[in-house]
Amino acid sequence: MNIFDIIGPVMIGPSSSHTAGAVRLGRVVNKILDGEKPERVTITLSGSFARTYKGHGTDRALLAGILGFHSWDAEIRDALEIARESGLNYEFVARDLPNAHPNTAAIHWLLPGGETGSVVGASVGGGNIRVDEVNGLRVDFNGDYSTILIIHLDRPGVIADVTQLMRTKYPDANIANFRLSRRERGGESIMTIEIDGAATEGMAIDLREVNNVISALVIKRL
Amino acid sequence: MLSYDSVQELIDGAEAAGCTIGALALRDQAEELCQDEAMLFHQMCLNFSVMEDAIRFGQREEQKSMSGLTGGEGYRMLRYSEGGGLSGAFLTRAMSRALAVAGCNASMGKIVAAPTAGSCGILPGCLVSLYEDRGVERDAVVQSMFTAGAFGMVIAKNASIAGAQGGCQAECGSAAGMAAAALVELMGGTPRQCGDACAIALANQMGLVCDPVAGLVEIPCIKRNVAGVMTAFSAADMALAGIRSHIPVDEVIDAMRAVGDALPAALKETAAGGLAATQTGRALREKVFGTAGEIQ
Numbered sequence: 001m002n003i004f005d006i007i008g009p010v011m012i013g014p015s016s017s018h019t020a021g022a023v024r025l026g027r028v029v030n031k032i033l034d035g036e037k038p039e040r041v042t043i044t045l046s047g048s049f050a051r052t053y054k055g056h057g058t059d060r061a062l063l064a065g066i067l068g069f070h071s072w073d074a075e076i077r078d079a080l081e082i083a084r085e086s087g088l089n090y091e092f093v094a095r096d097l098p099n100a101h102p103n104t105a106a107i108h109w110l111l112p113g114g115e116t117g118s119v120v121g122a123s124v125g126g127g128n129i130r131v132d133e134v135n136g137l138r139v140d141f142n143g144d145y146s147t148i149l150i151i152h153l154d155r156p157g158v159i160a161d162v163t164q165l166m167r168t169k170y171p172d173a174n175i176a177n178f179r180l181s182r183r184e185r186g187g188e189s190i191m192t193i194e195i196d197g198a199a200t201e202g203m204a205i206d207l208r209e210v211n212n213v214i215s216a217l218v219i220k221r222l
Numbered sequence: 223m224l225s226y227d228s229v230q231e232l233i234d235g236a237e238a239a240g241c242t243i244g245a246l247a248l249r250d251q252a253e254e255l256c257q258d259e260a261m262l263f264h265q266m267c268l269n270f271s272v273m274e275d276a277i278r279f280g281q282r283e284e285q286k287s288m289s290g291l292t293g294g295e296g297y298r299m300l301r302y303s304e305g306g307g308l309s310g311a312f313l314t315r316a317m318s319r320a321l322a323v324a325g326c327n328a329s330m331g332k333i334v335a336a337p338t339a340g341s342c343g344i345l346p347g348c349l350v351s352l353y354e355d356r357g358v359e360r361d362a363v364v365q366s367m368f369t370a371g372a373f374g375m376v377i378a379k380n381a382s383i384a385g386a387q388g389g390c391q392a393e394c395g396s397a398a399g400m401a402a403a404a405l406v407e408l409m410g411g412t413p414r415q416c417g418d419a420c421a422i423a424l425a426n427q428m429g430l431v432c433d434p435v436a437g438l439v440e441i442p443c444i445k446r447n448v449a450g451v452m453t454a455f456s457a458a459d460m461a462l463a464g465i466r467s468h469i470p471v472d473e474v475i476d477a478m479r480a481v482g483d484a485l486p487a488a489l490k491e492t493a494a495g496g497l498a499a500t501q502t503g504r505a506l507r508e509k510v511f512g513t514a515g516e517i518q
Contacts, residue, residue, distance in 0.1 A: 003251045006337045006374035007367050010272050013327030014439040016339050048437065055289040055438045055510055057330050077330040125384060
């Protein structure tokens, strides 16, 4: 905690959880797409988000984040219009997702080339978020760090190979948090690496070359 | 470095260094965040400017909230303050500022959460009033925001600043306590008097429930920002008059936590109790959101 957590943050109202946190959830999508513009997004709002999104501007906040705005940008108010003008079609669906945090949004996108993707996450209070799913895979990170998601086969030595590559090729990238989860022994696993400083697309390209790695995704710090 | 474990630590530190709590906190935060004091001071200046802009935004006649439930309160109070009203021009103008900032928040304007969005009108209502209507130097006012912040950090650590956790006492109560301490410092009070003012303000808001109609940060939040301003000014005046808090400020903060824990969930931001559960409260909810039938 620092003094600007108390006298701050500067944000667009009215609610840190329903507005500022929603912008950050949208920004996760913006960071994953890293410059690519979706043609269409479908946003499912669950729990309190589903019931109160209009009064809190949660819909505008999520779209603003997807468009790349920050929680303090005045454009959030006009995000519906900005999305329409920039050719982003959107749809909001109020539907309770099972076992979800009360402020959960599921964002599905479609790129002009037909490629799709999704993010499920929750606004957990004070403008902080938790990302629960990326492209259907269970994850757990908050966007405060640059995050690398690596999907790989559950085999001995994969972690060593990944960290060895980071050590040799990116010696300045200090790992802040590291998590590994798998669905079943020998099956697909997901490694979540949060690093201090900036992550680059080059890291993802290099990591995809590591043995037993299926895919790697870099999500820059929100 | 400061631990922010108690207000007593802040008072002792300021007395030992012969400085204000604001100066002590600024020095400590510069060290903690590895930035120089001028940078942090500048950042706080920017936050103060956001507060001033929020007042102007919210004092417009046409200001209206996103839900349409509220709007124009800051404007009406400003017009009314021209006649002085019951509480005098100074306090009615301060009320207008608090209403304006809280209204700015409700209409998706830019605010400084201080400590939260729901209580964002209290610090501007107090501090901008001293700057604009009492001729206090801008730098002194900005410095006092570090005082408010230091008190807020202790409250956040030992009690809560979230309505969902501690009720409205944690939001508007904390803001009033923080503002009272800052006001005392700006009027030349001692660090101990700052602690007394904070204690009195917190004690006078203790038990305040968080019961937002329709779950929105509007009813009763906007007017409670005015209550917070009045509590802060009266607590600061009492402390400056030499009236002590019988219960030490750190014990008041502990009590606030215990009271928050004892509050039922219905009175902690769930919109299930208090004003939100009244017949009119429920009708307003339906007016904004319709019935729950549209959720699949």
